Amino acid sequence: MVVALQANYLEVELDPPDQHVRLLCTRRTRLNHRGAAVHVGDRVGVEAIDLQQGRAVVSDVEPRSSWLTRPPVANVTAVVVALAVDQPSFDPDQASRFLLTAEQTGLQVQLLLTKCDLLPLEQRQALVQRLEGWGYAPLAISSATGEGLQELRQLLQGQALSVLCGPSGVGKSSLLNGLLPELSLRVGAVSGRLQKGRHTTRHVELHALGPGARVADTPGFNRPDLPKELHNLEVLFPELRAQLEPHPCRFRDCLHRDEPGCGVSRDWERYGIYRRAVEELLELSRPSRGG
Ligand SMILES: Nc1nc2c(ncn2[C@@H]2O[C@H](COP(=O)(O)OP(=O)(O)OP(=O)(O)O)[C@@H](O)[C@H]2O)c(=O)[nH]1
Ligand SMILES: [Mg+2]
Ligand SMILES: [Zn+2]
Known part of the structure; x- marks a missing residue:
């Protein structure tokens, strides 16, 4: 599975994910000619494997079972939308844009309320109820206190490939660091009057969470487009x-x-x-x- 993209290389991980065998790959030129874009999450065939050097060549891309457009990830099985209770503050329009994008995949959508340590319990419960009214069962979580992390782990371990998406600065990378301390992903403080994130994560990357489970950390962005289709x-x-x-x-x-x-x-x-x-x-x- 392609776990990350670099300028001219693909990082490919062999199954099972928890063996952590990563190969830095180029691709056969005929793949480029066919115009077949390869994305993170794609299953690919590799040849000319050199385990010593950790190199190989991608020769084939398998058909995708699902496709998330933004962030672009193939073969996703569940979408996790992370929204902060504060810093950056909860914005219903922005939240809906993320949720609508996630719903367009037709996959299970899980809502996370991050940074729960920043909101008094009563206000937090009110927000949870409000989101239940939207048809979601939000999981309240905090990387600062560790609250909700075990539930999140269980949820993610039941999925072959989940994507963690949401606005910049809501704490997506911090959550993955909490789940997998050996990762030490870069995190960035929110700043300015609006307490906006700083777009710390720049690329989609998959991380192994267990024998059959991967999760994608993604770059936050602030205003996903609305769906293009009126009929559904x-x-x-x-x-x-x-x-x-x-x-x-x-x-x-x-x-x-x-x-x-x-x-x-x-x-x-x-x-x-x-x-x-x-x-x-x-x-x-x-x-x-x-x-
Ligand atoms: N109070 C509090 N702060 C948190 C929590 N989780 C993360 N933060 C802080 O929020 C800031 C942003 O965290 P990141 O993990 O970089 O956020 P992100 O969603 O990955 O942001 P992008 O990579 O820009 O999309 C950092 O300063 C974190 O220390 C939390 O649970 N509580
Ligand atoms: Mg990040
Ligand atoms: Zn009607």
């Missing part, structure tokens, strides 16, 4: 999904805005976010005038 937007909101499953809307292709007879409730916190996403996608799909 509703399934990306778990709380709307839960409403529609027992009582499907009676109109096909309904956008659940103000259509007369649409039975979908507007009484949920993220309805405004859903609604704005719909308007934005409609605007984009409108043929531009005066061309």
Whole structure:
């Protein structure tokens, strides 16, 4: 499996992951010619293996079972979205953009609330309840106190490849350092009035968490794009999904805005976010005038 990309090299790890056999690989030129981009998470065939030098050549890429666009990782089995309770402060629009991106994979999405040591218990419980209203079961965690780390470990060990994503500075790399102290990944203090992260992690890299489990640390970014497809937007909101499953809307292709007879409730916190996403996608799909 490709565990990291460098300018002209691929770092490939042999299975099983906990054997830690890493090879620095070039790729056969015909792979380049086919235009086949190789990404972290891809399973590849290697040849000309030199175990002494830790070198090999990638000759083939296997088809992907799933694909996360941003951060780009292939063959993901679960997406873990990390959001801080503070520093940087919780932003519902940003949080939703991360969650919508994660939901687009169709995979299991786990929400982490990081830096829980920074928020008094009552406020933290209120935030947890709020996110339950979004249809998630957030795991409260803190690298500072170690709270929640064992639960996170269990969760990740049950997945062949999970991706840890979220805004810069929420403590993704710190969590992996907590789980795997021998890693000592670089972490960077948040700064400025807005307590923003500093984009400390620059590349996606996979780390072994046990015999059949890997986790990707990824560079944080601040504002993921909204989904591009209007027709399946509703399934990306778990709380709307839960409403529609027992009582499907009676109109096909309904956008659940103000259509007369649409039975979908507007009484949920993220309805405004859903609604704005719909308007934005409609605007984009409108043929531009005066061309
Ligand atoms: N109070 C507190 N601070 C934390 C915790 N976890 C991480 N931090 C701090 O938050 C800052 C950012 O941590 P990182 O682990 O670098 O964050 P990141 O999500 O990997 O950031 P990028 O690599 O930029 O995406 C560092 O100063 C950490 O020491 C926590 O649980 N509690
Ligand atoms: Mg990091
Ligand atoms: Zn409807």
